Amino acid sequence: MNFLEIKAFSEALSHQVGVQLLRDFGQVQAAEKADGSLVTQSDRWADEQIRNAIAQTFPDHGVLSEEAEHQFPDREWCWIIDPLDGTTNFARGLPLWGISIALLYQGTPVFGYVHLPPLNQSFHGFWQGESGLDLPSGAFLNDKLIHSSQEALTRNHFFNLCARSTSVLKNPFPAKIRMLGVATYNLLTVAAGATMGGVEATPKIWDIAAVWAIVQAAGAVWYPLESEPIFPLKVGKDYSSRSFPTLVVSRENLVPVFEPLVRAIGNQ
Structure with missing residues (x-):
């Protein structure tokens, strides 16, 4: 190949x-x-x-x-x-x-x-x-x-939400919020270093497959908000209705910062 x-x-x-x-x-x-x-x-x-x-x-x-x-x-x-x-x-x-x-x-x-x-x-x-x-x-x-951002997190940095994850705003959030309306770009901005993290509540496999490779190649961390692994995909399985709630952050030490705030999204 x-x-x-x-x-x-x-x-x-x-x-x-x-x-x-x-x-x-x-x-x-x-x-x-x-x-x-x-x-x-x-x-x-x-x-x-x-x-x-x-x-x-x-x-x-x-x-x-x-x-x-x-x-x-x-x-x-x-x-x-x-x-x-x-x-x-x-x-x-x-x-x-x-x-x-x-x-x-x-x-x-x-x-x-x-x-x-x-x-x-x-x-x-x-x-x-x-x-x-x-x-x-x-x-x-x-x-x-x-490469994903290595800067220290401040309240002047960005974090991306999707339309189905706004419930997380019930609690104080450690960054400014953006909502872009495009699942791929929501997470790719983390890869580009423009945002510190992003969450998608109900992305389908075609929303995340390309991004999964790109964001990890950029040094960002992919954190599934459910216990079942995403990949490898299963032969014969229909993926039309399967969602994969996902958190992406710019580096490993931001997982414990953002994961508790968005954890409930995985149960939607």
Whole structure:
């Protein structure tokens, strides 16, 4: 496996899809799915374009996607895609949304690429973990190396919440709060050193697969808010309704600072 080619493929594909999504931005109607989230024709179009490109370029790889393929396949290599993360922002005209692409080896992400067309920002990262693969190293924003913040926490630093985690504000919070409306970007800002932490209460696997590789490659800490491990994914399991409550912090010693404040989110 040539991982520089994997990066080049993900970059070209996400940028190509992003050009059309920018044309559609703010011009499409959204419908409500069974789970209450929104979907547009742009989501479905982007999903199909990405799946078709993967099938043509990597015919022996599996695919898991938000809009079509929900059951994890029996393949050594599998892609997980969120063709449009931040659909509500996209449909309502807020210029913060992205395209998320992850590559998994034996059920665990080893590469992630997230492109945010309105911001002209692209994150990618390689994470060897316990895969035993010979991978490039590091996390990058627009091809520049990034690392999570090592600064001492103050009340002038940021922490990101999602819409379903606002209950944590019942107690005093040790940082300024931001809510971005895009699960991937919510956590990627930790990788970039812009925020000290972030929490997602109900992310699906396509929301977090690419980010899982990138944030750890950047030195950040991924802390699941439930006891069951996320990866490796299980062959044959349907991941359409499974949520993975997650805390990400910039370094290990911030886990005991933020985890008690957001712990209850894992029980939602």
